[in-house]
Amino acid sequence: MTRIHATALVDPQAELAEDVEVGPYAIIGPQVRIGARTVVGAHVVIDGRTTIGCDNKFFPSSSIGALPQDISHNGEVTALEIGDRNTIREFCTFNTGTFKEDGVTRIGSDNWIMACVHVAHDVRLGSHTILANNVMLAGHVHIGDWAVLGGATGVHQFVRVGAHAMVGFQGHVSQDVAPFMTVDGSPLATRAVNLVGLKRRDFSAERIAVIRKMQKLLFRASLPLEQACSEIQALRGQGADADIALMLDFLAHSGKRGLVR
Template identity: 60%
Template sequence: MALIHPTALVDPAAELADDVSVGAYTLIGPEVVIGAGTRVGPHCVIEGRTTIGRNNEIFQFASLGAAPQDKKYAGEPTELHIGDGNTIREFCTFNRGTAQDTGITRVGDDNWVMAYVHIAHDVQLGSKTILANNATLAGHVHVGDWVIVGGLTGVHQFVKIGAHAMIGFATALAQDVPPFMMVDGNPASTRGFNIEGLRRRGFSRERIAQVKQMHKLIFREGLTMDAAKAQIAALRGGTDAEGDADIALMLDFLERAKRGIVR
């Protein structure tokens, strides 16, 4: 049987794995599903159509699965999906999706989400990210794997942040950030590429050199975006399959960027 504190209110219709623990005064609604090994702290509220995977650590005072902060929301049966192995610290707020998008707010696996982080409706958060204290992701934001978002950063609705990017402290982010880049400021500016992060993730020297070349073509050569994409595409065909995958990741992102990219 799940380890539920006697003061917690867990709806009988909620589905909790046998070893889920629930702290004092926490409220869990009838449409909530929580997987094995997950621990929910005291004074949390988990509601709506919320599915939480395995081995998550949810600290006290988190609010997960509340209705979206969208004036168009009219009670549609939207959802919040949280993967496995996430750490969700105090006072985080994750909202459900809206009918105007996919209807699902998604959080991947192994994310480190610090206190007071807000994940708004329809956000698609990848895996192995770090969101520092008070980072705020507005509606429909997409964040790739391995991204780091600095504390007190605000991300405008519909912005996309590519994999392995790093967003500095207190950045006001209103445009898309290509993969691998380092951005900060208000207004935001691209300062370079995330070389130290790539080293820590085991990127070879050849892959890092190729990322450096992509950064140069986009931000340092004065090329149009179409010209930069053509020259990045021409880098393909080397002996490193992972390097070709990095190029494909960049080209796909640039094709899908709709708000312009941070320069």
Template identity: 60%
Template sequence: MARIHPTALIDPAAELADDVEVGAYSVIGPHVRIGAACHIGPHCVIEGHTTLGQGNRVFQFASLGAAPQDKKYAGEPTRLEIGDGNTIREFVTINTGTVQDAGVTRVGNDNWIMAYVHVAHDCQLGDHIILANSVQLAGHVHLGDWVFLGGLTGVHQFVRVGAHAMTAFQSRLAQDVPPFVTAGGNPAEAQSINAEGLRRRGFTSERIALVKQMYRLLYRKGLTLDAARQQIDALRGEVPEADADIALMQGFLIQATRGIVR
């Protein structure tokens, strides 16, 4: 059975699975849907057209589904969609989308979002992401799967961070970070590949070596971006298990309208 603290304020129109837990003084609005095995801590506010999947844990003082911090927003019924198995820590704020974009902010599955993180309107987050304390995402940011952003990282609007990329503490991102790359600084610069993260995810030494080749072509050979892309494409077939990694990199670079960190 659901365990709802008697001081929680839950709109009768909200949809909560039978086993959802809601802590003291939390407020849940009429357009909210919360899936099975979710735990909502005390003093949380979940509002707007917000959906949480299964097995999410939301800690105290989080704010989910509030109106976007966009002066163009005029009350449209935009959405926030959160997947399964996410941990959302204290004072996290995640806003709904805007009609100027897809109209929805999305958070995937199995993400670890630490205290004081802000996820602005229309951000699109993949799976298995770690956002350390006080990471700040401006509107329309896209993060790929397995991204790790170090504490106090700030990300400019419309920036994309590719899968398996990583940033150091207090990084400032104003350009895209390609997949597999570790970046740091203010402004952020490419430092290396995220080799340890790849090893932890089961990448073979051969795959990691090919990722290093792609990195060298992008950052160590003095090539233009187009020339680097051509040489990266020529690596196909050298390590067949890494062809998907090449495709991931190429797809990302094609869409790098803001340029990439250098």
């Protein structure tokens, strides 16, 4: 049975799976849908057109699905979508989208999101990411799968962080971060391949060797970006074609803010 604390306020129009748990003083709005085995902690507010999958855990005092912090938003009904098995710690704020994109903020599955993280409107957060305490994602930010963002990192609007990338503590991310790389410092710079992360995910020695070659071409060979991409394309056939394709696709869609190099 759904376990709803006597002090919680759950709108009768909200749709909760039968085994959802709702803690003391939580508030759940009428357009909210929550999947099986999700736990909503004390004082959590879930509002807006918010859809949440299964096995998520919301720790106390988060605000989920509030209107976007965008002065051009005029009350349009937009949405927030959250996948499965996410851990969302205390005091997080996730906003719905705007129609500057398709009106949806999307969060994937299996993410570990620590306290006081802000996910703004139209963010695309992948799966298996780690966002440490006080990470701030501005509007329209895209974060790839398995990315790790260190504590107190701020990401500028419209910036993308590639899959398997690592951003160091207190990173000021105002340009795109390439997949597989570690960036840190002030000003932010690409330092090396994220070897610790790749090894933890059982990347083979052959794949890592090719990723190292891509890193050298992009960040150490002083090549124009177009020429570096041509050289990366030529690495195909060495056992890491999927990784090469991921990198080239990321670079092909790099935004106006440029690439952290």
